[in-house]
Amino acid sequence: MPALLAADPRLRLARMEALLARRDAPADAAAALRTVAVEVLRDDPLNPQALRQMALADMTGQVDGRRGARLLALAARLSRRDLATEYLLIEQAVQADRIDAALAHYDHALTVFPGSREQLFPVLARAIDDEGIRAGLQPFGGRPWFAPFLADAVAQGSDGTALVDVVAWARLTPVARTAIVARLLPLLIKRGRIADAGRIARLLDGIDAQALDDAGFSVGTTDPRLAPLNWTLAEGPIVSARIARSGSLAIDVAPEQTGLAAERVMLLAPGAYVVRQKLSFPVGQDPASLRWDVRCLDEREGAKVRPPIWQNLVPVHPVQATYMAQISIPPGCAAQRWRLVASGGASVAQAHLLHFSIVGNPPRKLDEHF
Numbered sequence: 001m002p003a004l005l006a007a008d009p010r011l012r013l014a015r016m017e018a019l020l021a022r023r024d025a026p027a028d029a030a031a032a033l034r035t036v037a038v039e040v041l042r043d044d045p046l047n048p049q050a051l052r053q054m055a056l057a058d059m060t061g062q063v064d065g066r067r068g069a070r071l072l073a074l075a076a077r078l079s080r081r082d083l084a085t086e087y088l089l090i091e092q093a094v095q096a097d098r099i100d101a102a103l104a105h106y107d108h109a110l111t112v113f114p115g116s117r118e119q120l121f122p123v124l125a126r127a128i129d130d131e132g133i134r135a136g137l138q139p140f141g142g143r144p145w146f147a148p149f150l151a152d153a154v155a156q157g158s159d160g161t162a163l164v165d166v167v168a169w170a171r172l173t174p175v176a177r178t179a180i181v182a183r184l185l186p187l188l189i190k191r192g193r194i195a196d197a198g199r200i201a202r203l204l205d206g207i208d209a210q211a212l213d214d215a216g217f218s219v220g221t222t223d224p225r226l227a228p229l230n231w232t233l234a235e236g237p238i239v240s241a242r243i244a245r246s247g248s249l250a251i252d253v254a255p256e257q258t259g260l261a262a263e264r265v266m267l268l269a270p271g272a273y274v275v276r277q278k279l280s281f282p283v284g285q286d287p288a289s290l291r292w293d294v295r296c297l298d299e300r301e302g303a304k305v306r307p308p309i310w311q312n313l314v315p316v317h318p319v320q321a322t323y324m325a326q327i328s329i330p331p332g333c334a335a336q337r338w339r340l341v342a343s344g345g346a347s348v349a350q351a352h353l354l355h356f357s358i359v360g361n362p363p364r365k366l367d368e369h370f
Contacts, residue, residue, distance in 0.1 A: 110145040125153040141170030160196030174205040194334040215358040217249040249353040253344030261342040278355035280320040286345030290314040296333035
C-alpha cells in the first residue's frame with residue numbers, strides 16, 4: 001500500500017476493524033483500534049464510523065461498557081445509514097433483553113439496507129418461537145420487509161403456530177393481510193405444511209367461515225384468496241366452468257375434447273367419506289362426461305403428488321340423476337388434490353353439477369348409483 005494511503009487513519013481504521021472481527025485477533029487489537037479511531041476524530045470529530053469503532057473497542061476490550069454504549073448511541077444519532085452500527089445496536093439490545101429496541105433496530109436495518117435480509121432474516125425467523133418476539137413484531141406488519149420475511153420463515157421451516165400468531169397479531173390492513181396470506185398459502189402447501197396452511201387461510205378478513213370445510217361449489221369456495229384451497233374453475237376454449245344462478249356448476253366442453261373443469265386442494269382428515277353428486281344433462285344436446293381424480297399430497301415429501309386414491313367416472317344419465325360413492329382417505333394423506341375432468345362428444349357438450357358434497361363416516365356400504 002502506498003505510504004500516503006497507509007498514513008490515512010481512516011484506511012487504517014477499516015483495516016483494524018477487519019482485524020478485530022477475526023477470531024484470532026491479537027489481545028491488544030481493541031486498544032489499537034481505539035487509538036486509530038481517536039486519530040480519525042481529531043480531523044473529523046463527528047465521524048460516526050470512528051465513534052462506532054471506539055464503542056466497539058470499549059465493549060470488546062471490556063474497557064468501559066457504559067462508555068462504549070454512550071459512544072454507540074452517539075454514532076447512531078449522527079448517521080442513520082451505517083449498517084454496522086445497527087448490527088451492534090441490535091446485539092446490545094438483545095443482551096439487555098430489550099425486545100422492542102432490538103426489533104426497532106431490525107426494522108431500521110431491513111428498511112434502509114434491503115441487502116441485510118440475508119443476514120437478519122434467518123436470525124429473526126428462529127426468534128419467532130419466542131412469544132415476546134411475536135408480540136413485538138405487531139407494529140411492523142406494514143413494513144416492506146415483513147411479507148418477504150414471513151415467506152423466508154416458511155422456507156426455513158419456522159414453527160407453524162408461531163407463523164400464524166405473527167400474521168394474526170400484526171397490524172395489517174385487509175388488503176395487506178390478503179396479500180401476505182396469498183403469498184404464504186402456496187408455499188406452505190408446497191412444503192407439505194398442510195395444517196399450517198389451513199390455519200393461515202382462516203385469518204383472511206371477510207372469509208366464509210365454512211368455505212374450507214365445504215366441498216361444494218359456491219362463491220365462498222371459489223374465493224381466489226384461498227388458492228389453492230379454493231375451487232379454481234376452467235375458463236379456456238376447450239373447457240369452461242362457472243357458478244350458475246341456481247348455485248350449480250355449469251360446464252361446457254368443446255366437441256371431442258377433454259380438459260380440466262375444476263381443481264382444488266382439500267384438507268380432509270384420514271377416514272371414510274361419502275361423495276354425493278347430483279347432475280343434470282341438457283335434453284337434445286351431447287352430455288359431457290365427467291371424471292374425478294383424487295390424489296394425496298405427500299406431507300413428508302414437500303407435497304409430492306401420489307398415485308390416485310380415488311377415480312370416479314360419472315355415468316351419463318338422460319336427464320338428471322344422483323350418484324353416491326365411497327372414498328377412503330388413508331393415513332398420512334393430510335391434503336388431497338381434487339380434479340374434475342370433462343370430455344365432450346360430437347358437438348358442444350354440457351353438464352350441470354347441481355350438488356356436490358362430502359360427508360364423513362358413512363353408516364353403511366353404498367352402491368355407486370342411487
